[in-house]
Structures are given as structure tokens and as C-alpha cells.
Amino acid sequence: MAEKMNWQRIATRYELDHDLVLEEQTVKVVEVEDQLVCLGKFKGNYYALRNKCMHAGGYLGEGQCDFEGNVICPFHRYRYSLATGKNTSGEGYYAKTYPLETRQDGLYIGLKVKSWWKF
Ligand code: FES
Numbered sequence: 001m002a003e004k005m006n007w008q009r010i011a012t013r014y015e016l017d018h019d020l021v022l023e024e025q026t027v028k029v030v031e032v033e034d035q036l037v038c039l040g041k042f043k044g045n046y047y048a049l050r051n052k053c054m055h056a057g058g059y060l061g062e063g064q065c066d067f068e069g070n071v072i073c074p075f076h077r078y079r080y081s082l083a084t085g086k087n088t089s090g091e092g093y094y095a096k097t098y099p100l101e102t103r104q105d106g107l108y109i110g111l112k113v114k115s116w117w118k119f
Contacts, residue, residue, distance in 0.1 A: 009106045
């Protein structure tokens with residue numbers, strides 16, 4: 001059974017068309033439904049990761065994006081692929097990724113709908 005997704009718009013069509021969401025090769029924190037998400041842009045594509053580094057809780061959205069499309073955690077500089085969430089600096093972690101969809105009216109992020117017994 002496919003998981004239900006709660007799609008939330010995080011940027012308008014105007015913001016996308018006028019390149020107002022993010023500069024190339026940067027990341028930022030966005031808040032969606034009380035969740036903090038690291039939104040990144042690399043080679044014209046947008047990516048979304050959980051904002052919390054799996055090492056010690058650093059805020060990935062406050063880090064930097066390198067020339068290979070990795071976000072660098074601002075705390076201890078571990079790197080995570082924006083595309084896959086895989087830790088690319090060798091420590092074996094993964095950062096949760098979120099699906100993004102570009103629609104006619106803007107950019108959307110998909111958040112899993114939690115079942116009532118899973119908190
Ligand atoms: S908290 Fe992110 S590398 Fe340590």
C-alpha cells in the first residue's frame with residue numbers, strides 16, 4: 001500500500017520563475033508543517049533533506065553546498081548528498097530525504113502522513 005503524502009507548497013510559481021527561492025549551490029532552512037527542512041539547490045535542481053544531521057544534530061540548512069552537490073554540516077563538516085541523503089564523507093549516516101514536485105503553481109514538498117499510532 002502506497003504511503004499517503006501531505007503535499008505542501010514551499011515556493012510559488014513566481015518565485016520559481018524569477019529564481020527567488022535559492023541561489024545556485026546553496027541551502028537554507030524552510031519550515032513546513034512544524035518541521036524544519038534543509039532545502040538545497042544544485043545544478044538547477046531542488047532537493048530537500050531533514051534539517052538535522054545524524055551525527056550530533058547540526059542544522060544542515062545552515063551549512064554550505066559543495067561543488068559536488070553535498071551539503072556540509074556546519075558543526076563538524078560531515079557531508080550529505082543532497083540527492084540521496086547519503087553521508088559522503090564516510091561516516092555511514094543517512095539524512096532523510098523528502099520528495100519535491102514542481103507543479104504549475106509552484107514547488108511542493110511531500111511529507112508522509114503519520115498514522116495515529118506512530119508518533
Ligand atoms: S553534527 Fe553534523 S557533522 Fe557533527
